[in-house]
Amino acid sequence: METVHKGSELGIIEIFRRERGFSDPRTFARRISAAEAIVKQIDLYGKLKGHNGCVNTIQFNSSGDLLVSGSDDQKIMFWNWATKTLEFLYPSGHLDNIFQVKIMPFTDDRKVVTSSADGQVRLGQVLDNGKVKTKKLGEHQGRVHSLAVEPGSPYVFYSCGEDGFVQHFDLRSNSPRKLFSCSSFADTKQSPRIISLNAIVIDPRNPNYFAIGGSDEFARVYDVRKYLSDCSGNLDAPVNTFCPHHLIETKTVHITSLAYSNTSELLVSYNDELIYLFQKNMGIGPYPLSIPHEDLQQLEEPQAYSGHRNLKTVKGVSFFGPRDEYVMSGSDCGHIFIWKKKGAKLLRVMVGDRRIVNQLEPHPHMPVIATSGLEKNIKLWAPLSNDVLPLPRNIQEIMESNRQGRENNSPVTLTPELIMHVLQLHRRRAMAHNERRHNRSDSESDEGGDEAYVLGLSGDDENSSECNIS
Structure with missing residues (x-):
């Protein structure tokens, strides 16, 4: 362990001042209490x-x-x-x-x-x-x-x-x-x-x-x-x-x-x-x-x-x-x-x-x-x-x-901009889902996947009817 004398320059200076009579007892007590080494000895x-x-x-x-x-x-x-x-x-x-x-x-x-x-x-x-x-x-x-x-x-x-x-x-x-x-x-x-x-x-x-x-x-x-x-x-x-x-x-x-x-x-x-x-x-x-x-x-x-x-x-x-x-x-x-x-x-x-x-x-x-x-x-x-x-x-x-x-x-702060963005995203996903059903195609919406992951949207594309923000 580091000894008290190695990290207590302020304390040593104050002790020297006290021994030489340059500081009164009350001042010495207050100054020595502020020494970082004293705090580390608590x-x-x-x-x-x-x-x-x-x-x-x-x-x-x-x-x-x-x-x-x-x-x-x-x-x-x-x-x-x-x-x-x-x-x-x-x-x-x-x-x-x-x-x-x-x-x-x-x-x-x-x-x-x-x-x-x-x-x-x-x-x-x-x-x-x-x-x-x-x-x-x-x-x-x-x-x-x-x-x-x-x-x-x-x-x-x-x-x-x-x-x-x-x-x-x-x-x-x-x-x-x-x-x-x-x-x-x-x-x-x-x-x-x-x-x-x-x-x-x-x-x-x-x-x-x-x-x-x-x-x-x-x-x-x-x-x-x-x-x-x-x-x-x-x-x-x-x-x-x-x-x-x-x-x-x-x-x-x-x-x-x-x-x-x-x-x-x-x-x-x-x-x-x-x-x-x-x-x-x-x-x-x-x-x-x-x-x-x-x-x-x-x-x-x-x-x-x-x-x-x-x-x-x-x-x-x-x-x-x-x-x-x-x-x-x-x-x-x-x-x-x-x-x-x-x-x-x-x-x-x-x-x-x-x-x-x-x-x-x-x-x-x-x-x-x-x-x-x-x-x-x-x-x-x-x-x-x-x-x-x-x-x-x-x-x-x-x-x-x-x-x-x-x-x-820490919860997500629901600003008006974020709420609007999520609603637009949900609407685009719904439109893409309907289009896939109409065309019987498995192609995904080019805007849905990555944004849904970042915002923490749960559920798969076809079965989710609402978006949840975690």
């Missing part, structure tokens, strides 16, 4: 066992000494992750699987907001006697996959649900405020539809802006000031949108997760597609369907991250490192993938679950990661190995299997 630290269902959500508190989790068992658990011990637990009051748990800042970890498949958004408050009081804060019509807490605020957070609504919560008020219902962009072909929402994140550099993603291809960015100051209506009016150019109007993908970096880069994970990193200048405006094709081609394409597969569950995506130097995601193949953010080089692949890895949570100050999936435990990862660990020997087979599964699952 290995399993331990498991947290206690939930009786899939663990769908995990979060470190701001100091990083506690980890909170929520599960299908409808319980909230607080862990001392370093000692791998359960501090305390409480029943959330939810009636279905918990999808999200967030600790409110500056509350001494005593206020926790949660959301669930039952549509409820709830508050758990730890009292002085150690008991926990829970209450319902609001509700959606359908599952609530995501919550977003305003940075530095002990009161304000947002929820988004499968009903398409974005709600604004302030713990100082009695009820939430429905900001708007997200709908698809109107075109001449069909009327707008409700977008079922899976993710909401707040820009850390400007908390007035938040992004949402759901059951279409567009990540939308909104300015909350427009809704809190304007009481005239709940119009769905994003200030910007982001989407890879080749996915616009595909109608075959949706967004499962979003993440903002500390410099306002937007990371977007698509269902059974790839992960994309957007810079702020890559937005396509509030009306993406109105952009001329030639103008779209002039815009810079986002960085893409591939190798994993995101089909069977609503997976998260996250940055990692003190300055968000890395990108990480779970996968249907049960592995954890870590890429270098710049250039998308795959650095580390680890087995994180026997089936599917869903959530990855980076520690706020240390090169430590918590992960969860379909198993009932939480796994902890830290740079413990004495060697720089290589990628798995079968990494090419893993990635190729994920790629083939993704491509085989």
Whole structure:
């Protein structure tokens, strides 16, 4: 194996600077955490066992000494992750699987907001006697996959649900405020539809802006000031949108997760597609369907991250490192993938679950990661190995299997041009069939065979009465 000293130039430089007194302990810790060799030393630290269902959500508190989790068992658990011990637990009051748990800042970890498949958004408050009081804060019509807490605020957070609504919560008020219902962009072909929402994140550099993603291809960015100051209506009016150019109007993908970096880069994970990193200048405006094709081609394409597969569950995506130097995601193949953010080089692949890895949570100050999936435990990862660990020997087979599964699952997009082409082809084949019957000839139509094969038409020429597109 490659030893740690061979691939850790940055680490050696930082150690030298620390020994010479050129960097303070906090700066040294942050810089050494970004070293590529440190990422390649990450290995399993331990498991947290206690939930009786899939663990769908995990979060470190701001100091990083506690980890909170929520599960299908409808319980909230607080862990001392370093000692791998359960501090305390409480029943959330939810009636279905918990999808999200967030600790409110500056509350001494005593206020926790949660959301669930039952549509409820709830508050758990730890009292002085150690008991926990829970209450319902609001509700959606359908599952609530995501919550977003305003940075530095002990009161304000947002929820988004499968009903398409974005709600604004302030713990100082009695009820939430429905900001708007997200709908698809109107075109001449069909009327707008409700977008079922899976993710909401707040820009850390400007908390007035938040992004949402759901059951279409567009990540939308909104300015909350427009809704809190304007009481005239709940119009769905994003200030910007982001989407890879080749996915616009595909109608075959949706967004499962979003993440903002500390410099306002937007990371977007698509269902059974790839992960994309957007810079702020890559937005396509509030009306993406109105952009001329030639103008779209002039815009810079986002960085893409591939190798994993995101089909069977609503997976998260996250940055990692003190300055968000890395990108990480779970996968249907049960592995954890870590890429270098710049250039998308795959650095580390680890087995994180026997089936599917869903959530990855980076520690706020240390090169430590918590992960969860379909198993009932939480796994902890830290740079413990004495060697720089290589990628798995079968990494090419893993990635190729994920790629083939993704491509085989991709449906054909039925554009009007394709539908018209198939109908014309079918009509020509029918005319040729009738002509053969009339002439009692076995000659084939000169346009039927090859095109039918490319489009995946089933059945033989004489017995097929309809064409099927695979």
